[in-house]
Amino acid sequence: MSRIVPFETCIARPGVSLIEHSVFVKRSMEYFLREFDNTTVRLAGLSGVCHDVAKAHLEWQAYIQSSAIKKRPNHSACGAFLFSYLGYHFLKHIDLWEKYKILWLWLIQDIRSHHGKLSDLNDDSWLKKYEWSKIDLEGIEMFFKKQYKESENVKLSESSLIHWIHECARLLEDIYDELDLEYEEWEALPVMKRLQVWRQMTTSLISGDRFHVKEVSTQWLAKQDFKRFHKAVNDFSKKHADEPLSVMRIEAQQEMMRQLEEEPDHTFYTLKMPTGYGKTITSLKMATWFGEHQGFQKIIYVAPYLSILEQNASEIEQLFDTVVLQHHSLAILDDDPEQRTSFSQLAMESWAHSLVCTSFQQLCKAIFPSRAQDTLRRAFLKNSVIIIDEPQIFSPEVWNLFLCGIEALAEIVRLKVIFLSATMPPFRYGLSNEPKKLVIKSSAEHNRYQVVIETEVQSEETVVGFMEKNERETQALIVNTVKDAILSFDNLKKRGKNAYLVHGLMTPIHKKAQIKKIDDLLKEKQTRPLYVVSTQIFETGVNLSFQHIARALSLLPSIFQTGGRVNRHMENGEKAGLLTIFPFYQNGNIDTRSMIYPKNLQKITDRILKEKTLYTELEMVDLVNQYYSEMFRQNTYEAALMKIKDAYEGGWNKLSSVQPFHMNDPRLPIFVPYEPEVEEIDEKILKLKKKFQVSDPEQIYNKYSDRQFMANLSFEERKLFMILFNYYVLDVLAQKALSIISQEEYLQKKIPILQDKKIYDELYGLKIDVYD
Structure with missing residues (x-):
């Protein structure tokens, strides 16, 4: 028999015994899951006991105590195997195996995956013979029985574990059959709730394991904090009282809060306000109200793009006079284990802060985690107000799936969710109930712009003359591709125009510099007309305002978003700005619109716009509603909900691969x-x-x-x-x-x-x- 290291002397890492670490994770999981039933809590605690127990292997102990040894045995799979054996006997002893066998399988896979990618349920590669002669099984058995005294008859020996391989395989086949929904009627939300419960189990294990390495705790907002924040929002509005739109913004905020206070107990809200009316500020005011009156403790702001995220994070910091935690793609440095277990990285990935600004991608990873580390985003998520900005940017293919996922999670961890947009996509195919709609429409007396629909095709050659016909002091040309933008800009320069160019093939520092330069110019009195040529990057997250924008025909929501950059703050007083829409063909014969937008959505846009040649800002709101109604009438995008069934039956990767945006070419x-x-x-x-x-x-x-x-x-x-x-x-x-x-x-x-x-x-x- 090989020499073994007595279990009681094994270490999990230098300075921390394996027993100490196992007990810490067990207790941490039990506390995290304390609102679940007692058997769930105890079985999860047992998975915490077992998750690292295979570190007792002779060679793993040698590895952890010697920097010269680089290779170590895989402890996760072996720990999953030991839990499968001990967990089964625990459930059989208390006569609850049939009721909890699916939870048992979930926890097996959590242990197996706790240092990497989350596994599918039907991956049973962990079920095999291990080097039991190099592990102190007797010591593990004694430790286990101290924690679970009702299992005193369980024997942990090499022969019993070898026998278990065949017995467990038979049990797994039985569970796989039970998970099969092929011939059953099933509903998306109840199944999604079960899956989100599973990932709460995963979160309890991963946070317990990681936070014992580096202790991490979050900051919560108290009632007095929300009162202070609420006052800050009101003070901000008063400071900007001299702006042309300020009275309407203040009145809009008051009206939104009145609507909220009439029906404050919904989980989901939509905040639909015209672009430039202060949606973000109003949503923060709502969040502070929820904190002050309903006991919520955290605010999480979620944006589609880094530019919007950084801009609003900075504004939130200034508004509340505090630091916010930003978590986005630039903050994920690498998969170096030493980096990913540092205090700062763990605090960031677990959103351990009272104010968090993050991206659509990171929120999707919280709901549909791919790696064990992703579940940390849920560790301190309870009692949060989540503000989701510009939700219409979500890919329609995954929109309903995302809604179902966040509804299931909201019920488990008590969330309030506020969606912000001037152009709201439909919710009825993804949520079980429509959100409470808080709506402010543009004032009929204060239409900021008119939309003129032109039918004559323009090219990079002719568009200069087209814009000259409607020339104002400041104007922008927004086209659909980078090449369109560069060729049009060239022709403006040839005609001696005072022109600037911004597009997606400029580095972030270059785009920032260009936008800053343009912003400064827009605030000055122009000695000659200013022209700006851009791609779609001006549609969201850019606080610029032009007297005239010429927009190459795109889709209705895109056109409406563009309108938010026309006379944005009513700086022209009662004189309306102008948005002209026209078909654009590169070189006069290449329809670049079709390179960007789906044909069916182009047809919906064209059919709606052809009714008239002139629209007001107020009328555009109804057009966008018609667009979404027709878009989802043609395709409800419910096919993605089948991924829920696939995940429940074992294929978790079907959900974990969900991305908020359509993945373009690499x-x-x-x-x-x-x-x-x-x-x-x-x-x-x-x-x-x-x-x-x-x-x-x-x-x-x-x-x-x-x-x-x-x-x-x-x-x-x-x-x-x-x-x-x-x-x-x-x-x-x-x-x-x-x-x-x-x-x-x-x-x-x-x-x-x-x-x-x-x-x-x-x-x-x-x-x-x-x-x-």
Whole structure:
């Protein structure tokens, strides 16, 4: 028999005994799940006892005590096996096996997956023979019986465990059959609730395990905090009382709060206000009311894009005079175990803060986690108010599935959910009940713009003359592709126009600089008309206002969002702004609209718009409602709900692969060493450059390439450095990226630097394939 390490002397990590860690996780899970029934709590606690117990393996103990040993046996699968055996006998002893056998299977897979990707239920690769002679089974048995005295007759021996392989396989087949919904009537929400209960079990294990490594606790908001925040919102409105729209904004806020206070007990609310009326401020006012009057303790703001997230996070910090936790793609540094168990990373991933700003992607990972670490987002989610901005940007294919998931989760952890948008998608196919609608319409006396529908086709050559016919002091041209934008901009410059260009093939620092420059110009009295050419990036998250916008025909919600940049703050007084819509064909014969938008949605838009040639802002609201009604009449997008059935039957990956946006063609990152003029650079970026003592992009890239420099950074420093670094990174379609950077460079460096500086221009951004 091989030498073994007595279980009572085994360690989970230096300075922490395996027994201590196992008991901590057990108790942590039991506390987290305290509102569940007693058997669920105790069985989950047993999974906490077992999750790391296989670290008692002789070779694992040698590994943890010697830095020279790099290889270690897999303890997760073996721990799952031991739990399957002990959990089964525990349930049989209390005569509750049939009732809890599905929970037993969930917990097996949680243990097996607790350091990686969450497994499908029907993956039984953990069910095999292990090196039992190298583990102190007798010591584990004694430890187990101390924790679960009713299981004193259970014997843990090599022979009993070998026998268990065959017996367990038979039990698994029985459970798989029971999970099969093929011939049963099933409803999406009840099944989704069961799945969300499962992921609460997962969360209890992962948070218990990780937080024993680094103790993490959250900040909660108390009643007096919400009172202070409520006052801050009111004070903010008073400070901006001199703005043209201020009276309407204040009245709109008051009306929304009146509607809320009449019906305050709904879980879901929609806050539908015209663009520019202060939706975010109003939603924060609602959230503070829920905290003050209904005991909610946390606010989570969720945005579709990083630009909107950063902008509103900054505004929330200024408004409430406090720091918010930002969690988005730039904050996920890597899968290095040492980084992912650092205090700062754990606090960020578990949203351990009273005010959190995060992205659609991260919220989806909380509802449909892919990796064990993703479940940490749920650790401190209870009693939160979640504000979801611009929900219409969700891909319609997953919208109903997302709604079903968040409804199930809201019931388990007590959430309030507020959806913000001027263009709200339908909820009836995803939620069991319609949200409470809080609505403010544009005032008929204060229409900020008119929409003129033109039928004559324009191209990059003719659109200049088209815009001159309606020339104002400030105007923008918004087209559907980058190439459309660059070619149109070229023609404006040839005609001597005072023109600026912004599009998606500019680095984040370049786009920020351009938007800042344009914003400054819009606040000045123009000596000659100002022209701005852009792609769709102006539709959301950009607080700019033009007297006239010419918009290449797109889809109705897109057109309506564009309208929010026309005379946005009624700075022209009672004189309405102008939004002109027209078909745009590149070179006069290429319909680039069809490269971006589905044909069926184009047809819906065209059919609705053809009724008239002139619309007011107020009328556009009804048109968008017609659009969504027709869109979901043609396709209710309920097919995605079948993923719930697939996940319940074992294929969790069907849900964990859900993305909030339609996944476009693959892209590759390129570091672009272009720097705007210092006076154009955002103050936040300048502070980061000063912190890391870099004066140009090449120095940033050199530090990124210096492994020693990166290794010496703390988690917070590394996070900030990567945020700075990513301001210079452009994601380019893979085919285009590989036409300017070799595959070898990508293999050598995860993010290669652009060597040919002629390809990137201060006016045009990345110029590839435009003049072919």
